[in-house]
Amino acid sequence: MQDEVILYTNPQSRGRIARWILEEVNASYRAEILEFGGSMKAPAYLKINPMGKVPAIVHRDQVVTEGAAICAYLAEAFPQAGLAPLPDERASYYRWLFFTAGPLEAAISDVKILGVEADAQKQRSLGYGSYATALDSLSSWLVDHAYVTGERFTAADVYVGSQIAWGLEFGTIEKRAEFIDYAQRVTARDAYRRAMEKDDALEVTA
Template sequence: MNDEVILYTNPQSRGRIARWMLEEAGAPCRTEVLEYGGSMKAPAYLQINPMGKVPAIVHHGEVVTECAAICAYLADAFPQAGLAPLAEECASYYRWLFFAAGPLEAAIIDSKTFGIEPDAKKQTMVGYGSYGAVLDNLSSWFKSHSYVTGERFTAADVYVGSQINWGVQFGTIEKRAEFIDYAQRVTDRDAYRRANEKDDALMEKA
Protein backbone atom coordinates (compact mmCIF):
# COMPACT_ATOMS: atom_id res chain seq x y z
CA MET A 1 0.00 0.00 0.00
CA ASN A 2 1.24 3.50 -0.85
CA ASP A 3 2.33 5.08 2.44
CA GLU A 4 2.49 8.62 1.08
CA VAL A 5 0.97 11.36 3.19
CA ILE A 6 -0.60 14.31 1.41
CA LEU A 7 -0.08 17.52 3.39
CA TYR A 8 -2.43 20.43 2.74
CA THR A 9 -0.76 23.50 4.13
CA ASN A 10 0.40 27.07 3.82
CA PRO A 11 3.93 27.99 4.96
CA GLN A 12 2.46 30.86 6.99
CA SER A 13 0.23 28.67 9.10
CA ARG A 14 0.11 25.97 11.75
CA GLY A 15 0.92 23.68 8.86
CA ARG A 16 4.53 24.13 9.96
CA ILE A 17 3.73 21.91 12.94
CA ALA A 18 2.49 19.14 10.68
CA ARG A 19 5.53 19.55 8.44
CA TRP A 20 7.86 19.18 11.42
CA MET A 21 6.01 16.06 12.55
CA LEU A 22 6.22 14.54 9.08
CA GLU A 23 9.97 15.10 9.08
CA GLU A 24 10.34 13.55 12.53
CA ALA A 25 8.28 10.54 11.43
CA GLY A 26 10.24 10.09 8.21
CA ALA A 27 6.95 9.90 6.35
CA PRO A 28 6.88 10.13 2.55
CA CYS A 29 5.02 13.32 1.78
CA ARG A 30 3.43 15.24 -1.06
CA THR A 31 2.63 18.88 -0.37
CA GLU A 32 -0.40 20.80 -1.60
CA VAL A 33 -0.07 24.52 -0.86
CA LEU A 34 -3.35 26.37 -0.40
CA GLU A 35 -3.96 30.11 -0.42
CA TYR A 36 -5.91 32.03 2.21
CA GLY A 37 -9.29 33.13 0.94
CA GLY A 38 -8.75 31.20 -2.31
CA SER A 39 -8.04 27.49 -2.66
CA MET A 40 -8.39 27.07 1.10
CA LYS A 41 -12.11 27.86 0.72
CA ALA A 42 -12.61 26.16 -2.63
CA PRO A 43 -15.16 23.32 -2.89
CA ALA A 44 -12.47 20.73 -3.59
CA TYR A 45 -10.65 21.42 -0.33
CA LEU A 46 -13.85 21.86 1.66
CA GLN A 47 -14.57 18.23 0.82
CA ILE A 48 -11.40 17.39 2.75
CA ASN A 49 -11.75 19.90 5.57
CA PRO A 50 -15.13 21.65 5.73
CA MET A 51 -13.57 24.21 8.10
CA GLY A 52 -11.51 25.52 5.19
CA LYS A 53 -8.39 25.63 7.33
CA VAL A 54 -4.93 24.10 7.21
CA PRO A 55 -3.22 21.87 7.94
CA ALA A 56 -4.90 18.65 6.98
CA ILE A 57 -3.36 15.37 5.95
CA VAL A 58 -4.67 12.48 3.91
CA HIS A 59 -3.15 9.07 4.53
CA HIS A 60 -4.47 5.83 3.06
CA GLY A 61 -7.56 7.77 2.01
CA GLU A 62 -8.34 8.98 5.54
CA VAL A 63 -8.39 12.65 6.56
CA VAL A 64 -6.85 13.97 9.76
CA THR A 65 -7.17 17.62 10.78
CA GLU A 66 -6.09 19.53 13.91
CA CYS A 67 -2.37 19.73 14.61
CA ALA A 68 -2.35 17.79 17.86
CA ALA A 69 -4.33 14.99 16.24
CA ILE A 70 -1.99 14.97 13.22
CA CYS A 71 1.03 14.62 15.51
CA ALA A 72 -0.53 11.76 17.47
CA TYR A 73 -1.77 10.03 14.31
CA LEU A 74 1.59 10.15 12.55
CA ALA A 75 3.37 8.81 15.64
CA ASP A 76 1.09 5.77 15.50
CA ALA A 77 1.15 5.44 11.70
CA PHE A 78 4.96 5.45 11.54
CA PRO A 79 5.96 3.57 14.72
CA GLN A 80 9.51 2.99 13.50
CA ALA A 81 10.26 6.63 14.35
CA GLY A 82 9.71 5.91 18.05
CA LEU A 83 7.59 9.00 18.65
CA ALA A 84 4.52 7.35 20.17
CA PRO A 85 4.41 7.05 23.96
CA LEU A 86 5.59 4.00 25.84
CA ALA A 87 3.02 2.57 28.23
CA GLU A 88 4.51 4.39 31.19
CA GLU A 89 4.58 7.68 29.25
CA CYS A 90 0.93 7.74 28.15
CA ALA A 91 -0.39 9.75 31.07
CA SER A 92 1.91 12.74 30.63
CA TYR A 93 1.88 12.41 26.82
CA TYR A 94 -1.88 12.76 26.52
CA ARG A 95 -2.21 15.16 29.43
CA TRP A 96 0.09 17.82 28.01
CA LEU A 97 -0.76 17.24 24.36
CA PHE A 98 -4.40 18.01 25.04
CA PHE A 99 -3.57 20.72 27.56
CA ALA A 100 -1.62 22.59 24.88
CA ALA A 101 -4.34 22.07 22.28
CA GLY A 102 -7.10 23.14 24.68
CA PRO A 103 -6.42 25.39 27.69
CA LEU A 104 -3.10 26.79 26.47
CA GLU A 105 -4.25 27.81 23.00
CA ALA A 106 -7.60 29.13 24.27
CA ALA A 107 -5.93 31.21 26.99
CA ILE A 108 -3.41 32.67 24.54
CA ILE A 109 -6.05 33.58 21.96
CA ASP A 110 -8.40 35.11 24.52
CA SER A 111 -5.75 37.03 26.45
CA LYS A 112 -3.22 38.03 23.80
CA THR A 113 -5.34 38.28 20.64
CA PHE A 114 -8.75 39.39 21.92
CA GLY A 115 -7.65 41.03 25.16
CA ILE A 116 -10.13 39.00 27.19
CA GLU A 117 -9.34 38.25 30.83
CA PRO A 118 -12.19 36.41 32.57
CA ASP A 119 -13.05 37.67 36.04
CA ALA A 120 -13.08 35.38 39.06
CA LYS A 121 -16.63 34.18 38.38
CA LYS A 122 -16.05 33.50 34.69
CA GLN A 123 -12.81 31.68 35.44
CA THR A 124 -14.93 28.88 36.86
CA MET A 125 -16.71 28.62 33.49
CA VAL A 126 -13.83 28.61 31.02
CA GLY A 127 -11.73 25.48 30.69
CA TYR A 128 -8.43 27.26 31.21
CA GLY A 129 -9.38 29.31 34.27
CA SER A 130 -6.94 32.13 33.62
CA TYR A 131 -3.94 32.85 31.42
CA GLY A 132 -1.67 33.00 34.45
CA ALA A 133 -2.89 29.69 35.81
CA VAL A 134 -2.23 28.00 32.47
CA LEU A 135 1.34 29.26 32.30
CA ASP A 136 2.04 28.39 35.93
CA ASN A 137 0.75 24.86 35.40
CA LEU A 138 2.86 24.30 32.29
CA SER A 139 5.86 26.02 33.84
CA SER A 140 5.84 23.73 36.86
CA TRP A 141 6.16 20.69 34.60
CA PHE A 142 9.14 21.94 32.62
CA LYS A 143 10.99 23.04 35.71
CA SER A 144 11.55 19.37 36.49
CA HIS A 145 11.15 17.58 33.14
CA SER A 146 13.17 17.93 29.95
CA TYR A 147 10.31 16.82 27.69
CA VAL A 148 6.58 16.21 27.82
CA THR A 149 7.00 12.60 28.94
CA GLY A 150 10.07 13.21 31.05
CA GLU A 151 13.46 12.66 29.44
CA ARG A 152 12.48 11.38 25.97
CA PHE A 153 11.34 13.37 22.92
CA THR A 154 7.95 12.25 21.57
CA ALA A 155 5.32 13.49 19.13
CA ALA A 156 3.77 15.51 21.95
CA ASP A 157 6.90 17.64 22.01
CA VAL A 158 6.37 18.61 18.38
CA TYR A 159 3.01 20.15 19.25
CA VAL A 160 3.72 21.46 22.75
CA GLY A 161 7.15 22.62 21.64
CA SER A 162 5.70 24.51 18.69
CA GLN A 163 3.20 26.30 20.89
CA ILE A 164 5.81 27.32 23.44
CA ASN A 165 8.46 28.22 20.87
CA TRP A 166 6.10 30.47 18.91
CA GLY A 167 4.67 31.94 22.10
CA VAL A 168 8.10 32.89 23.43
CA GLN A 169 9.16 34.33 20.06
CA PHE A 170 6.03 36.41 19.49
CA GLY A 171 5.38 37.46 23.07
CA THR A 172 2.19 35.49 23.72
CA ILE A 173 3.94 33.32 26.32
CA GLU A 174 6.07 34.82 29.07
CA LYS A 175 9.80 34.36 28.58
CA ARG A 176 10.34 32.19 31.61
CA ALA A 177 13.66 30.35 31.75
CA GLU A 178 12.03 26.91 31.67
CA PHE A 179 10.05 27.79 28.52
CA ILE A 180 13.08 29.23 26.75
CA ASP A 181 15.21 26.20 27.65
CA TYR A 182 12.53 23.76 26.54
CA ALA A 183 11.94 25.58 23.25
CA GLN A 184 15.65 25.58 22.48
CA ARG A 185 15.93 21.90 23.35
CA VAL A 186 13.08 20.67 21.15
CA THR A 187 13.97 22.82 18.15
CA ASP A 188 17.63 21.79 18.16
CA ARG A 189 16.80 18.84 15.92
CA ASP A 190 17.61 17.98 12.33
CA ALA A 191 13.95 17.29 11.53
CA TYR A 192 12.95 20.73 12.77
CA ARG A 193 15.61 22.37 10.62
CA ARG A 194 14.62 20.36 7.54
CA ALA A 195 10.96 21.26 8.03
CA ASN A 196 11.76 24.96 8.31
CA GLU A 197 13.93 24.85 5.21
CA LYS A 198 11.11 23.31 3.18
CA ASP A 199 8.50 25.79 4.39
CA ASP A 200 10.83 28.74 4.00
CA ALA A 201 11.49 27.65 0.41
CA LEU A 202 7.74 27.61 -0.25
CA MET A 203 7.46 31.15 1.10
CA GLU A 204 10.21 32.32 -1.24
CA LYS A 205 8.29 30.92 -4.22
CA ALA A 206 5.04 32.63 -3.17
Protein backbone atom coordinates (compact mmCIF):
# COMPACT_ATOMS: atom_id res chain seq x y z
CA MET A 1 0.00 0.00 0.00
CA GLN A 2 1.30 3.44 -0.94
CA ASP A 3 0.59 5.02 2.43
CA GLU A 4 1.68 2.04 4.52
CA VAL A 5 4.22 2.68 7.26
CA ILE A 6 6.99 0.18 7.89
CA LEU A 7 7.94 0.04 11.55
CA TYR A 8 11.33 -1.37 12.52
CA THR A 9 11.15 -2.32 16.15
CA ASN A 10 11.70 -4.77 18.97
CA PRO A 11 9.13 -5.26 21.75
CA GLN A 12 11.83 -4.69 24.39
CA SER A 13 12.77 -1.23 23.14
CA ARG A 14 11.65 2.33 22.53
CA GLY A 15 9.92 0.87 19.51
CA ARG A 16 6.88 0.66 21.77
CA ILE A 17 6.61 4.44 21.51
CA ALA A 18 6.43 4.25 17.73
CA ARG A 19 3.81 1.50 17.78
CA TRP A 20 1.69 3.52 20.19
CA ILE A 21 1.67 6.62 17.97
CA LEU A 22 0.93 4.44 14.93
CA GLU A 23 -2.11 3.08 16.74
CA GLU A 24 -3.14 6.60 17.78
CA VAL A 25 -3.11 7.93 14.21
CA ASN A 26 -4.76 4.73 12.91
CA ALA A 27 -2.07 4.25 10.27
CA SER A 28 -1.80 1.18 8.11
CA TYR A 29 1.54 -0.32 9.10
CA ARG A 30 3.54 -3.49 9.25
CA ALA A 31 6.15 -4.24 11.86
CA GLU A 32 9.57 -5.65 11.08
CA ILE A 33 10.94 -7.16 14.28
CA LEU A 34 14.70 -6.86 14.60
CA GLU A 35 17.04 -8.64 16.98
CA PHE A 36 19.55 -6.86 19.20
CA GLY A 37 23.07 -7.44 17.96
CA GLY A 38 21.73 -9.40 14.96
CA SER A 39 19.44 -8.00 12.30
CA MET A 40 19.55 -4.62 14.07
CA LYS A 41 23.24 -4.37 13.11
CA ALA A 42 22.92 -5.99 9.68
CA PRO A 43 24.03 -3.96 6.62
CA ALA A 44 20.49 -3.80 5.23
CA TYR A 45 19.14 -2.12 8.35
CA LEU A 46 22.19 0.10 8.86
CA LYS A 47 21.31 1.71 5.52
CA ILE A 48 18.04 2.76 7.14
CA ASN A 49 19.46 3.71 10.54
CA PRO A 50 23.26 3.85 10.80
CA MET A 51 22.89 3.83 14.58
CA GLY A 52 21.69 0.25 14.40
CA LYS A 53 18.90 1.03 16.85
CA VAL A 54 15.12 1.02 16.85
CA PRO A 55 12.62 2.43 16.31
CA ALA A 56 12.73 3.63 12.74
CA ILE A 57 9.90 4.06 10.28
CA VAL A 58 9.75 4.28 6.52
CA HIS A 59 6.81 6.16 5.04
CA ARG A 60 6.46 7.38 1.46
CA ASP A 61 10.13 6.52 0.93
CA GLN A 62 11.14 8.76 3.83
CA VAL A 63 13.05 7.48 6.87
CA VAL A 64 12.38 8.81 10.34
CA THR A 65 14.30 7.69 13.43
CA GLU A 66 14.11 8.76 17.11
CA GLY A 67 10.93 8.35 19.09
CA ALA A 68 10.12 12.04 19.49
CA ALA A 69 10.66 12.73 15.79
CA ILE A 70 8.48 9.77 14.83
CA CYS A 71 5.65 11.06 17.04
CA ALA A 72 5.85 14.55 15.56
CA TYR A 73 6.14 13.27 11.98
CA LEU A 74 3.19 10.89 12.16
CA ALA A 75 0.96 13.52 13.77
CA GLU A 76 1.56 15.71 10.72
CA ALA A 77 1.45 12.89 8.16
CA PHE A 78 -1.96 11.77 9.46
CA PRO A 79 -3.66 15.08 10.35
CA GLN A 80 -7.09 13.47 10.52
CA ALA A 81 -6.09 11.98 13.88
CA GLY A 82 -5.99 15.47 15.38
CA LEU A 83 -2.76 14.89 17.29
CA ALA A 84 -0.64 17.68 15.78
CA PRO A 85 -0.53 20.92 17.80
CA LEU A 86 -2.96 23.75 17.18
CA PRO A 87 -1.34 27.17 16.65
CA ASP A 88 -1.67 28.18 20.30
CA GLU A 89 -0.35 24.77 21.45
CA ARG A 90 2.88 24.73 19.47
CA ALA A 91 5.06 26.38 22.08
CA SER A 92 4.33 23.90 24.86
CA TYR A 93 4.12 20.98 22.41
CA TYR A 94 7.64 21.47 21.07
CA ARG A 95 9.04 22.68 24.36
CA TRP A 96 8.19 19.57 26.37
CA LEU A 97 8.62 17.11 23.52
CA PHE A 98 12.23 18.21 22.99
CA PHE A 99 12.85 18.72 26.71
CA THR A 100 11.88 15.12 27.42
CA ALA A 101 13.91 13.74 24.52
CA GLY A 102 16.92 15.88 25.42
CA PRO A 103 17.62 17.14 28.94
CA LEU A 104 15.31 14.77 30.80
CA GLU A 105 16.49 11.59 29.10
CA ALA A 106 20.11 12.68 29.44
CA ALA A 107 19.63 13.29 33.16
CA ILE A 108 18.00 9.89 33.63
CA SER A 109 20.71 8.14 31.63
CA ASP A 110 23.57 9.79 33.50
CA VAL A 111 22.25 9.62 37.04
CA LYS A 112 19.96 6.59 37.14
CA ILE A 113 21.58 4.29 34.57
CA LEU A 114 25.27 5.22 34.61
CA GLY A 115 25.28 6.37 38.23
CA VAL A 116 27.12 9.59 37.40
CA GLU A 117 26.00 12.81 39.06
CA ALA A 118 27.99 15.96 38.40
CA ASP A 119 28.92 18.40 41.14
CA ALA A 120 27.52 21.93 41.18
CA GLN A 121 30.44 23.30 39.17
CA LYS A 122 30.08 20.78 36.34
CA GLN A 123 26.29 21.05 36.28
CA ARG A 124 26.67 24.45 34.64
CA SER A 125 28.05 22.68 31.56
CA LEU A 126 25.24 20.13 31.35
CA GLY A 127 22.12 20.82 29.34
CA TYR A 128 19.94 19.40 32.10
CA GLY A 129 21.80 20.96 35.01
CA SER A 130 20.92 18.32 37.55
CA TYR A 131 18.57 15.36 37.71
CA ALA A 132 16.45 17.15 40.31
CA THR A 133 16.20 20.30 38.20
CA ALA A 134 15.08 18.31 35.16
CA LEU A 135 12.37 16.52 37.13
CA ASP A 136 11.24 19.72 38.82
CA SER A 137 10.89 21.49 35.47
CA LEU A 138 8.50 18.95 33.98
CA SER A 139 6.77 18.39 37.29
CA SER A 140 5.96 22.09 37.63
CA TRP A 141 4.16 21.98 34.27
CA LEU A 142 2.17 18.81 34.94
CA VAL A 143 0.97 20.05 38.32
CA ASP A 144 -1.20 22.60 36.48
CA HIS A 145 -1.81 20.90 33.12
CA ALA A 146 -3.53 17.63 32.29
CA TYR A 147 -1.45 17.14 29.13
CA VAL A 148 1.64 18.57 27.46
CA THR A 149 -0.29 21.33 25.68
CA GLY A 150 -2.84 21.88 28.41
CA GLU A 151 -6.16 20.04 28.36
CA ARG A 152 -5.87 18.20 25.02
CA PHE A 153 -3.97 14.99 24.26
CA THR A 154 -1.47 15.34 21.40
CA ALA A 155 1.36 13.32 19.88
CA ALA A 156 3.75 14.92 22.36
CA ASP A 157 1.94 13.06 25.13
CA VAL A 158 2.80 9.74 23.49
CA TYR A 159 6.49 10.46 23.88
CA VAL A 160 6.41 12.29 27.21
CA GLY A 161 3.90 9.81 28.59
CA SER A 162 6.05 6.86 27.56
CA GLN A 163 9.11 8.29 29.29
CA ILE A 164 7.23 9.02 32.49
CA ALA A 165 5.36 5.71 32.58
CA TRP A 166 8.57 3.72 32.03
CA GLY A 167 10.45 5.85 34.52
CA LEU A 168 7.85 5.22 37.19
CA GLU A 169 7.83 1.50 36.45
CA PHE A 170 11.61 1.08 36.51
CA GLY A 171 12.41 3.56 39.25
CA THR A 172 14.24 6.17 37.17
CA ILE A 173 11.62 8.85 37.82
CA GLU A 174 10.44 9.82 41.29
CA LYS A 175 6.91 8.74 42.15
CA ARG A 176 5.41 12.20 42.41
CA ALA A 177 1.63 12.53 42.39
CA GLU A 178 1.61 14.65 39.23
CA PHE A 179 3.71 12.09 37.34
CA ILE A 180 1.56 9.19 38.51
CA ASP A 181 -1.70 10.95 37.61
CA TYR A 182 -0.38 11.94 34.18
CA ALA A 183 0.87 8.44 33.42
CA GLN A 184 -2.48 6.97 34.39
CA ARG A 185 -4.31 9.39 32.08
CA VAL A 186 -2.25 8.68 28.99
CA THR A 187 -1.95 4.91 29.46
CA ALA A 188 -5.72 4.57 29.82
CA ARG A 189 -6.12 5.30 26.12
CA ASP A 190 -7.37 2.53 23.82
CA ALA A 191 -4.51 3.05 21.36
CA TYR A 192 -1.96 2.59 24.15
CA ARG A 193 -3.59 -0.66 25.24
CA ARG A 194 -3.72 -2.00 21.68
CA ALA A 195 -0.07 -1.18 21.11
CA MET A 196 1.08 -2.76 24.37
CA GLU A 197 -0.95 -5.90 23.74
CA LYS A 198 0.70 -6.36 20.35
CA ASP A 199 4.20 -5.91 21.72
CA ASP A 200 3.50 -8.00 24.81
CA ALA A 201 2.35 -10.85 22.56
CA LEU A 202 5.63 -10.66 20.66
CA GLU A 203 7.60 -10.91 23.91
CA VAL A 204 5.70 -14.04 24.91
CA THR A 205 6.35 -15.79 21.59
CA ALA A 206 10.00 -14.70 21.32
